[in-house]
Amino acid sequence: MTENLLQVHGLCKSFGAVRANSNFSLSVRSGSVHALIGPNGAGKTTALNQLSGEIVPDSGSILFNGRTITRMKSYNRVKLGIARSFQITSVFESLSVEENMALSIIAKYRNNFKFWQNCLSAPPVLEGLTRALETVGLHERKKIQAGHLSHGEKKQLEVGMTLAGKPKLLMLDEPMAGMGPGGTVEMSKLIRRLKEKTTILLVEHDMEVVFSLADTITVLVSGETLTSGPPEAIRADERVRAAYLGDD
């Protein structure tokens, strides 16, 4: 299990004259929690968008599970086992909690062209819905419209939906953003539990969280990989301090 699940090499992406990523490289070990940090505007989200396939890189390569996926469409990457959550919570606000979860459960099936049976009584939904909701602690809230959940609960739902496809790699884009202290604790617990099931790539601002959860940290500065290593090494690295941590 020590091989690399995700291998990113020399990724470059420019938007017009703006270089969002240049020479971004990353290796994520199977079963680890890998954090991607960097100051604002370092290109973390652009990097994540390229990994999830929403943006096609200008150059470089992405290897997932030994397979090149550099130019693969995002929904096909999901089928290989790459899932992501969003920085800005994007649950389907006017659907109920259970419909949100049901949608993420049926997402991995190719044939959803079923026009008659109620979506909540579809066999894969019946089988997985309860457990999926319990994993993120939202079973009691399942009939509620997702837009009426608290911010923390939305984030939990969001992560739960991302998990429903049983991904091999889970990419979380700032799961703590906008959460109060209680929510952060809840989410940290959830991520710790998830760690046993899947590999996690975490983009996060909250340094306390990153250093307590991550096995490996990659630091991104000006769109480029500055360094990569275990938390202790990163904490001790002078260049990282200069570029990033010193600001704190």
Added chain:
Amino acid sequence: MLDNTGKKIAVSAGTICLVLLPAVATLFGHDYFISLFTRILIYALAAVSLDLLLGFGGLVSLGHAAFFGVGGYVVGMLFYHASEAQPLLGVIPGSENALIVLPSAVLVSALFAVVIGSLSLRTKGMHFIMITLAFAQMIFYFFVGLEKYGGDDGLSLYARNKMALLDLSDDIQFYYFCLFFLIIFVFFAYRLVQSRFGLVIRGISLNERRVRALGIGSYHYKLVCFVIAGAGAGLAGALLVNQTEYVSPGMMHWTISGELMVMVLIGGLGTLFGPIVGSAIFILLEDVLGMYTEHWMVYMGPLLILIVLFAPQGLFGLLSGKRGRDD
């Protein structure tokens, strides 16, 4: 959609009214109401099919009348070739049999929807509105140019389609014939929006990027939704041509697309039953106000503005006691 008692009562009461209407109209000697309400049922069918696109798929199409007209022309052209006893393009024999004509109309308008949809759905937002409008106008002018079938003047049919056991030329039987199709289509649509397919479609309309991030390629779902809506409009068009025994390019003019959209908005976007209410109000107002003034739209305009401002979920949505789309 039927999540509260008010709506359930409204739907049941509405259904009973529509079923009893011919009897009451005959009793009071107002036979005119039967043909007026037949027209309402037919437009309601087209409006419900448009609601699948607008209200559930989030696809604002301004070319829905194209399918309405294509369905109508299938009836007209098959009738023409049957009465001339000369096959269409030398191979397709004409027909007056409703069991052949109506399915053909549905099929042909669905095929048009496949072609138009597969190209239009590559665009989004304003571009999608414009490209569907452009396709509809293209088809409109194509039929204007078809001299063989009357061109601008259209084509008269002299008779309705025929069917075993039913006499469609009888207005009461034809009314129930249309009511049957409306009920079937609404029931199908009602199941559809709650099905797996419907859940995906609703998800796409709310946040397409998120749906793709979940692993669903959205394009084919949108296309199928577009085709189902197109087929529904085609059926409605075929029924309208049967009622009026006349078809012309006017049926697919873009103002008809606009009228269908207004019906959906008056009745309630994304409510399925609302567009039926919308169709009834629109056509009744057109009929009543039209008796006094040619410019009846002057009164329709303010009504539409009031509804859009104060009842975004339309008149049917008002029944839930809440205002916004969130109920």
